[in-house]
Structures are given as structure tokens and as C-alpha cells.
Amino acid sequence: MKEADVEKAASVFNALGNPTRLRILTLVSETDRPLHIMAVAKALGLDYAALYRQVRTLKDHGLIEVYDVGRSRVLIIKNAKLLKQIVETANKMKQYR
Numbered sequence: 001m002k003e004a005d006v007e008k009a010a011s012v013f014n015a016l017g018n019p020t021r022l023r024i025l026t027l028v029s030e031t032d033r034p035l036h037i038m039a040v041a042k043a044l045g046l047d048y049a050a051l052y053r054q055v056r057t058l059k060d061h062g063l064i065e066v067y068d069v070g071r072s073r074v075l076i077i078k079n080a081k082l083l084k085q086i087v088e089t090a091n092k093m094k095q096y097r
Helices: 003-016 017-030 036-044 048-060 080-095
Strands: 065-070 072-077
Touching: 003 017, 003 048, 017 036, 017 065, 017 072, 036 048, 036 072, 036 080, 048 065, 072 080
Parallel strands: none
Antiparallel strands: 065 072
């Protein structure tokens, strides 16, 4: 594996390693339509600024998209199926400890 690929993978895993960011991804992946960012903040008990900092990291790593709808922002996950596989794999790996 090339060094650039290793660095990119490590960066994505670092973004996924934060429990709040993983909760955001999980919540957004559980719906078939985009979620309003304020609805996500309310569901997770976070204020908008705290949530948006986490969302920006997810967006920067290509895990989520943020769309402006009027004066609001909505979130959509890029690949819900892949996220589910990653979480399942992580849970399986933990069983072997």
C-alpha cells in the first residue's frame, strides 16, 4: 500500500474514531432523506456550533454532505451501506480481544 493511501485511510479512521461524529453518521444513515442539522443537534443533545464543528470534519473527510436549503442546512451521508459495514467490522474485531 502506498504511503499516501495509508495516510488517507488513517485520516478517515481518525474522523470515524470520535464517538460524536460516529453518532452523527449513524443518525443520518438511518433515514432515507436528508436531515436538518438542527434536528440532528436536538436528537444528540448538542448545540448547533458544537455539532457543526463535528459535521465539518466529517464533510472534510468525504463522509457526509451538507446542503443549503434556503437559510437551513441539511445533512446526507455519502455511503450508509459502507458505514454499516465498517461499524460491523469494528464490532467483530473487538470480539477477538
